[in-house]
Amino acid sequence: MSGTTPRQHWLAILARASRAEIESLAGGLSALPDHDVLKAPETGTVMVEGRAGGAGRRFNLGEATVTRCVVRLGDGTMGFSYALGRDGRKARLAAVIDGLLQREGEAGPLRSGVAELAARQQAARTLASRKAAATKVDFFTLVRGA
């Protein structure tokens, strides 16, 4: 997403991370902070919309599974997680991390952890793009009967 806030940015990074990556991010903390689970991890769906012709009338393409979780840290900060898939544990940890990130300064350890994840995701995208670029072709038009 372009034109996003820092929080939107980290939520996007966390949503794309695997459970193992989120666990290792949370594992870097000395201890998971006390928190209340306001909305326990819940799996539901979001209807994915498309547009006719790519830019025209909206239509419903089909649903996707989404898991969400909301927590409240000791100081009242609310942490959210919304991500594709059905991973409840990832959702809860990501919600706690979202809460902590809101409290943490820009130079905090979680921020740099998220930055690392972001770099890894970007590297993966670039690699995929390079692989695709290796299949770029130039078709020649042959003149029939020449």
Add this chain to the structure above:
Amino acid sequence: MYVAVKGGEAAILATHDLIAEARRGNEAVPELSVAQIREQMGLACARVMNEGSLYDADLAALALKQAQGDAIEAAFLMRAYRTTLPRFGSSEPVDTAQMAIRRRVSATYKDLPGGQVLGPTYDYTHRLFDFALMEEEPRRAPSPLAGEGRGEGSRDAADALLAKPANESDQCAPSSAPLGHLLPQGEKERAPLDTTMPRVPDILGAEGLMEAEEPPEGDPRPFDLTREPVSFPADRDVRLQAMARGDEGFMLGLGYSVQRGYGNSHPFVGEVRVGEVSVAFVPEELGFAVDLGEITLTECQMVNQFNGTKDVPPQFTRGYGLAFGHAERKAMSMSLVDRALKAREFGEAAEYPAQQDEFVLYHSDNVEAAGFVEHLKLPHYVDFQGELELIRRIRREREQRLARETQETQVQETQAQETQDTLPEAAE
């Protein structure tokens, strides 16, 4: 009318055991894991996600495993599961112009901005078996192109490729990115693709040569056929939703019929693109868009021949197809039928099946179709008893009628005979 029956519990439980055994097959052969199906049967998973109308590759793989690879039964499992989930809402419309492209080809322009990217495709394979894939040892599978055209000898080519040291960055591939294992030649030197590539119809549109696709006044919420009954004529949003979840084979057959002359169509693939697109959702409690992650989509823009009116000069018309996962045949078929279904809007005679929304929408859903066709094998004893009684009565009545007629004929013949007997002179 279908009358329910009771009983047969023991037999049904036994058949559950037996189907589990049949599904497992020979126990000397290792069991498939869901992750294996997800990773190695990705195109089958895409089909199940489309027809099950639920994007979740793990569930699609599970459905395929549970259904022994029966795509329609697997789609049914997806649909059934979906009904147990709450719906949080609708996403922002996905923006396919921002797609992270893995494949993008156009049949209309040789040199288009961003270029032609073949990506992973079977299009240019020779459809010869790659017997190296029969190897049972766990090893890195060779590229489908590796042994192309060499039959059994392909193993050598595969070995040569396997001998290459694995690329390090390839090892830490993240969960979300669908990466292959063997790096195509020259991958290292290649610059990545452009981050955004214009959609081909938009290029034509900039010249005014293409039918415009703009949101209607107010950009209304789309109709949802899973929540409201469909009425006809159906609007474009209804048609697109129905086709997106429609059976690939049915859509393919209809698309083919359009090309063969059962519908007014002269199509070119403006563009097919495959890649990853972000899904954004605005949770009420947050009030801003949250990026939920990426899904793989296939989009097809079909360019068709002209239409014009008094006010609008002749323009190309278009058909649109969009599908979950890598599903080109589905997206292309959908785009052909989408254009055919615009017949009414363009004032064309809707003479053929693919042009008739009611026909297409009522028959494209394979879960409904399979349900109605396959329910015929369930007990219909009461119905059939009725039919039996009816046919017996009809036959009885027919026999009685015939008997009566025979009798009457005999009586008439006898009378005629008697008449002749009494008037012998007259006969001679």
